[in-house]
Structures are given as C-alpha cells and as structure tokens.
Amino acid sequence: xxxxxxxxxxxxxxxxxxxxxxxxxxxxxxxxxxxxxxxxxxxxxxxxxxxxxxxxxxxxxxxxxxxxxxxxxxxxxxxxxxxxxxxxxxxxxxxxxxxxxxxxxxxxxxxxxxxxxxxxxxxxxxxxxxxxxxxxxxxxxxxxxxxxxxxxxxxxxxxxxxxxxxxxxxxxxxxxxxxxxxxxxxxxxxxxxxxxxxxxxxxxxxxxxxxxxxxxxxxxxxxxxxxxxxxxxxxxxxxxxxxxxxxxxxxxxxx
Numbered sequence: 001x002x003x004x005x006x007x008x009x010x011x012x013x014x015x016x017x018x019x020x021x022x023x024x025x026x027x028x029x030x031x032x033x034x035x036x037x038x039x040x041x042x043x044x045x046x047x048x049x050x051x052x053x054x055x056x057x058x059x060x061x062x063x064x065x066x067x068x069x070x071x072x073x074x075x076x077x078x079x080x081x082x083x084x085x086x087x088x089x090x091x092x093x094x095x096x097x098x099x100x101x102x103x104x105x106x107x108x109x110x111x112x113x114x115x116x117x118x119x120x121x122x123x124x125x126x127x128x129x130x131x132x133x134x135x136x137x138x139x140x141x142x143x144x145x146x147x148x149x150x151x152x153x154x155x156x157x158x159x160x161x162x163x164x165x166x167x168x169x170x171x172x173x174x175x176x177x178x179x180x181x182x183x184x185x186x187x188x189x190x191x192x193x194x195x196x197x198x199x200x201x202x203x204x205x206x207x208x209x210x211x212x213x214x215x216x217x218x219x220x221x222x223x224x225x226x227x228x229x230x231x232x233x234x235x236x237x238x239x240x241x242x243x244x245x246x247x248x249x250x251x252x253x254x255x
Contacts, residue, residue, distance in 0.1 A: 004244055009075045011093050016133040016240030022116040025249055026242035027054050027107035028219030029077055031235040034059045037104035039147030046144040050153050050221035052109040052177045060101035068246035073105045079238035086230030095235055108219045109178035110242050111156050113249045117171050123164050132203035133240035136218050140192025148229035155215040159207040165214050174253045184215040201239035
C-alpha cells in the first residue's frame with residue numbers, strides 16, 4: 001500500500017484510481033476553511049448516502065492517522081481540484097503550497113471500495129474492463145441542504161444484467177459506509193439523466209441491450225454542493241482520483 005501512495009506522492013500516478021489497490025478503502029476528499037466546515041459537516045450528516053464520512057481532521061492537520069500512519073492529505077491524492085467561489089481554477093497534483101492552518105479535511109466513502117466485493121463474487125465491471133473511470137452523473141434527486149451547501153445528488157453508474165444487478169444490491173447493502181445499495185435501477189430519465197453517453201464526470205462506458213444501468217450515490221455530490229455554496233476557497237479530489245487508505249474494504253462490511 002505504501003508503494004502505491006509513494007507513486008502518487010511523487011507524481012508518478014496522476015490518473016483515476018478505479019481498480020487500483022482493490023483491497024483498500026478509497027476516499028473522496030473535501031478540504032474547507034474552518035469557517036465553512038461546520039455547515040459542511042452537517043451537510044454530510046444529513047446526506048449519509050452520498051456523503052458517508054470516513055474521517056474529519058482537526059483544523060490545520062494535514063495527516064490522517066485514523067486512515068493510515070503516513071497519509072498526508074497535501075500529497076497523497078493523484079489529482080486535486082482547487083475552487084474559488086464555486087469556480088474550478090486549478091487541478092494540481094500537490095497542494096502543499098496552498099495549505100493553511102485553518103483548513104479542515106473531510107474524507108468521504110467511495111464506491112470503488114465495494115467494487116472488490118462485486119468482482120470477488122464474479123460480477124464484471126465494465127469501466128474496469130475498459131480501463132476507464134466510472135461514469136458519474138448529476139441527477140434530479142436533491143440533497144438536504146445545510147447552510148449554503150445543497151444541490152443535486154451525483155450518482156455513479158455500472159451496467160449489469162438483471163440477475164447481476166440483484167446480486168449487486170445484496171452485496172453493496174453490506175457497505176453503508178461507502179454508499180450502500182443502489183439508489184436507482186433502469187430508466188435514467190426517471191432521475192433526470194438524458195444521455196448515458198455524456199457523463200458529467202468520469203468516462204462513458206458501453207451499455208449492452210440486455211443490461212440495466214445501475215446507479216449508486218456518489219461522493220462527488222459535495223462538488224455539486226460546492227458549486228452551489230460558492231465558498232471563497234475549497235480543495236477537493238478530481239473525480240475518480242481518490243485517496244487510498246490503509247483500511248481494508250472488508251473492515252467496512254456491516255455483516
């Protein structure tokens with residue numbers, strides 16, 4: 001695990017982490033000034049399906065010992081996003097120069113963490129087969145607002161045959177800390193998605209005629225909330241480029 005993070009820390013891996021370090025828990029990242037952290041914490045607590053919290057740092061603390069002894073939030077994400085007033089202004093691979101004593105880091109569960117359980121059960125995942133990032137879409141489902149944070153639920157999509165979709169529901173329902181069971185199966189238009197070939201984040205994948213699109217809540221939801229809240233300053237991960245922790249996925253299973 002340390003070797004994978006070392007590659008990320010050195011800037012040798014800057015792409016998405018789907019299929020990488022499959023046994024280990026991965027996390028979405030949001031970093032906000034302490035002045036906005038309370039509202040965002042309440043946003044996560046009110047929207048546990050898309051925003052299940054794995055860790056919250058103290059202000060100014062860039063290490064996350066509960067997730068791994070040497071994890072440094074400034075260097076260990078393959079690619080970050082820097083936001084000013086809700087506008088994306090940069091995508092660096094290291095945020096050490098931007099670090100401040102008032103910044104609070106949030107790590108939110110990621111669906112990549114239940115993918116190993118699906119693969120172990122023999123369920124194929126198209127985006128991994130095709131070497132792509134998972135497809136993610138802004139839905140018409142709405143989060144419960146907290147302060148200025150609110151907006152749509154972002155969902156990730158994996159195409160599956162009907163029997164595989166039923167099995168995926170059973171498996172992922174064990175992993176509530178990484179989004180749990182799907183939010184929707186079937187007709188994308190019922191949740192406001194008009195074109196599966198044009199995801200809002202990530203990469204489009206092929207959906208075969210005998211397959212159903214299966215949609216899970218996604219930890220990119222906070223980025224939609226940030227665009228709505230327009231905080232003066234914020235840092236997130238780039239969609240799909242996750243923080244890889246020392247925790248094992250099976251540790252998150254509820255049964």
